[in-house]
Amino acid sequence: EPEVTQTPSHQVTQMGQEVILRCVPISNHLYFYWYRQILGQKVEFLVSFYNNEISEKSEIFDDQFSVERPDGSNFTLKIRSTKLEDSAMYFCASSESFRTSSYNEQFFGPGTRLTVL
């Protein structure tokens, strides 16, 4: 069964450094998402992406964050200048085209644990 993949599984960085988290969504999916989960807390929406542009973003997704689909398979989240409070598990998710159904499951990747020191 196809799965969303993410790399790296764990990223350690110094405060102020830039990080890029990478995701490969399921190949026929057109909607992509980033969520984060601070240790012991709930999953929080960051941003959704469709047709090479941001569809929705939360208050968390400020100017320090950006997303990109640099090629036909990768979907990246960049944090320009990391802060201690950015330490969290970051999940990528994808879902199929809305043309096939009005409701589509969001499939989650295994996550990247980001630790900012």
Added chain:
Amino acid sequence: GENVEQHPSTLSVQEGDSAVIKCTYSDSASNYFPWYKQELGKRPQLIIDIRSNVGEKKDQRIAVTLNKTAKHFSLHITETQPEDSAVYFCAASPSGGYSTLTFGKGTMLLVSP
């Protein structure tokens, strides 16, 4: 925006017992309610979902009920097994899978043999 409350935060049951997890939501525009199971260190995985046009859905030992008037929905697990132990998250979305999922804080379910 949407706010999803989930209770209880932890739930301990004996193997074979039933478990019920409850969620409430605030946005009446929400019409899609998935439940995700997250085992320790693993990704959230969808176990069941319900749309606003039905009041109940069942899949083997798992069932979900929805009360749109009261804005609450519940997950029911019958005949619990140790492998059901995980964190369960409810979520709500106004437009289905291609829109923002707002999650509850999660319920840690512990099933003792």
